[in-house]
Amino acid sequence: MHYQQIRRILILVLVLNWSVALAKIVLGLLSKCVSMIADGFHSFADGTSNIIGIIGITLASQPKDTDHPYGHRKYETLFSLGIAISLFLVSFNIGKEAIVRIITPVLPQIDTRSFLVMLITLGVNFMVMRYEYKKGRLLGSDILIADSLHTRADILTSTAVILALVAIKLGYPILDPLVTLMIACLIAYSGYRIAKKSSDILCDTAAIIDVKKIVDIVLTIKGIKSCHKIRTRGRPDDIHIDLHVQVNPNMHMDEAHKISYEIEAAIKKNIPQITDVMVHMEPR
Numbered sequence: 001m002h003y004q005q006i007r008r009i010l011i012l013v014l015v016l017n018w019s020v021a022l023a024k025i026v027l028g029l030l031s032k033c034v035s036m037i038a039d040g041f042h043s044f045a046d047g048t049s050n051i052i053g054i055i056g057i058t059l060a061s062q063p064k065d066t067d068h069p070y071g072h073r074k075y076e077t078l079f080s081l082g083i084a085i086s087l088f089l090v091s092f093n094i095g096k097e098a099i100v101r102i103i104t105p106v107l108p109q110i111d112t113r114s115f116l117v118m119l120i121t122l123g124v125n126f127m128v129m130r131y132e133y134k135k136g137r138l139l140g141s142d143i144l145i146a147d148s149l150h151t152r153a154d155i156l157t158s159t160a161v162i163l164a165l166v167a168i169k170l171g172y173p174i175l176d177p178l179v180t181l182m183i184a185c186l187i188a189y190s191g192y193r194i195a196k197k198s199s200d201i202l203c204d205t206a207a208i209i210d211v212k213k214i215v216d217i218v219l220t221i222k223g224i225k226s227c228h229k230i231r232t233r234g235r236p237d238d239i240h241i242d243l244h245v246q247v248n249p250n251m252h253m254d255e256a257h258k259i260s261y262e263i264e265a266a267i268k269k270n271i272p273q274i275t276d277v278m279v280h281m282e283p284r
Helices: 002-031 034-060 074-103 112-139 142-169 175-202 212-219 253-270
Strands: 226-235 238-247 274-283
Touching: 002 034, 002 112, 002 142, 034 074, 034 112, 034 142, 034 175, 074 142, 074 175, 074 226, 112 142, 142 175, 212 226, 212 238, 212 253, 226 274, 238 253, 253 274
Parallel strands: 238 274
Antiparallel strands: 226 238
16 A cells, blocks of 8 residues: 555656646747756656656565565665666756857747646646645655755756746846756756665665663663664665674573563664664673
């Protein structure tokens, strides 16, 4: 059900993104406004990232098996990198087109329709971004959060395009390709943020920096003298932890085994995001 919810959200957002993209690209081509066309392709890239997300979620939803004893959840993180790559490609192509327009200027034909389409699509993007980010936080989904950041960049670029349209009407058409360059930079920055977060997870960056809470939980269990060497890794909704605890050296193996299970149960109860706990016993 968890992954089905995420998949349904991505399909809904895909339809909205491509509807918005089509409106911007068609009107941008008719008016010869390169910043509007660039914004349209940015929205189209949003839709492409939705498809990448759907594929990633489908793979991540598979149960544990012999080859993947820890499950397939990192596929969602891996495919988030695909979204970042698509953003970098879109950024490069838009920036190249902007430079061409600076070298070879074209006077855009701006009318009321241009402003109307941009304002409507801006409103749609804002609602999509809020909805997707909220659901991403609620469901602990890398894909939805990454995609909402993608859409947030769309909001910034649409706002920039509206300002460019105003400047063109005031007699400053050079601002059209300049704003397009700025859009390219914003898109690239969104890609960087997504890539950094995803690579941190894939490279096993510490999932929990402040481990004091974990120490406090472990020390409430009878028989534990100290807790140290705590390491954490994984996705925000699938954190793996290993730690060392010191116990009486004369403790029977059965008792040590029981304490190990108590530690695991206590940590998972107090921090639900932790799904795997490895306890190393040391004599003291």
